[in-house]
Amino acid sequence: MEKNLKIINACDTNCPVKKSLDILSGKWTMxxxxxxxxxxxxxxxxxxAVVGISEKMLIQELNSLVERKLVSKKAYPEIPPRVEYKLTELGVKTLPIIDQIAAFGLENLV
Amino acid sequence: MEKNLKIINACDTNCPVKKSLDILSGKWTMxxxxxxxxxxxxxxxxxxAVVGISEKMLIQELNSLVERKLVSKKAYPEIPPRVEYKLTELGVKTLPIIDQIAAFGLENLV
DNA sequence: TTAGGTACTTACTAAATGGTTAGAAATATT
DNA sequence: AATATTTCTAACCATTTAGTAAGTACCTAA
Incomplete structure (x- = not known):
């Protein structure tokens, strides 16, 4: 028995929580x-729908989410422009997280 | 039908996701x-266990979590000091969120 | 010709967050 | 007498993140 066996799931670079948060943190992301x-x-x-967000932040977040493969973007070559966003397969997999967060808020935070 | 009925669950000040994130966001919190x-x-x-965190941030986070009633703190009047932390009833209710986040990381992020 | 709609971009500023270093307090151990 | 232990505080600085305000492009309708 080594003394540091105590720390079985330490949060270092391989911590799954840390890795998820790298992608999901940010004031507006979730x-x-x-x-x-x-x-x-x-x-x-x-x-x-996202009340209070500025255009800069929304675009910045959307671009970042597209880059991270959570969201896909389809731009139609029309005037005025029309751009549609939706979750990718990976993005859909974050919904159980979001659901839990929403449920926690509903049940516990007034 | 009003035109803004479209936005059924807009993220304004009452958005449960926003309220939860007010408490749970932050680089180290989760x-x-x-x-x-x-x-x-x-x-x-x-x-x-939380590799890479500085003492300042750890204490700051713990104090904040105690203030927000997610964590309780018990200090023993000993020298050297001994202080124990654990989740409150409310704090325990965040674990399903954390579990989902960990699962997402494990399954999707290398 | 002017204004309006849609999806952005850019430059600048402000605020929030995080990191570093040093130190304090009280006792036990060397 | 000096050092280690453990938890926590304070001052200061650097970085990261977010907000503001203005502008661009292109076509349509008034």
Whole structure:
């Protein structure tokens, strides 16, 4: 028995919680995933749904989410422009997390 | 039908996701909850378990978690000091969230 | 010709967060 | 007498993140 066997699941670089948070942290990230959810949604709708977010932050988050493969983006070559976002297969897998977070808020935070 | 009936669960101040994140966001918060989990743990153990955290951040987070009623603290009047932390009833209710986050990391992030 | 709609971009500023270092307190051990 | 132990505090600085405000592009309708 080594003395450090006590720490079985220490949070180092391999910690699954840390890895998930690398992707999911950020003031707006989970709220955006929550709003996209199972639907296809346009940029403007999302902007109205995520009350208080600035255009800069919304675009920045969306680009980042697309880069991280949680969200996919489809732009139609129209004027005025039309861009649709939806969750990827990987993004859909975050929904159980979001559901738990929403449930916790509903049940415990007034 | 009003035109804004479309936005049924908009993320404004009453959004349960937003409310939960107010409490749970922060670089170290969920990792600390993950490490405390169902056990009673001393400050020093926690420091070793959450690899990379500074003493300042750990104490700051713990104080904040105690204030938010997610963690309870018991200090023994001994020298050298001994302080134990564990999750409150409310804190335990965050574990399903943490479990989902850990599962997501394990299954999807290398 | 002017205004409106949609999806962005850019430059700048402000605020929140995190890190480093040093130290304090009280006792036991060397 | 000096050192170690354990938990925690304070001052200061650096970095990261978020917010503000303005502008761009292109076409349509008034």
């Amino acid at each position: 709220m955006i995933l929550y709003q996209i959810n199972t639907r296809t949604i346009r940029y403007g709708e999302l902007k109205r | 990792m600390i909850l993950y490490q405390i989990n169902t056990r009673t743990i001393r400050y020093g153990e926690l420091k070793r």
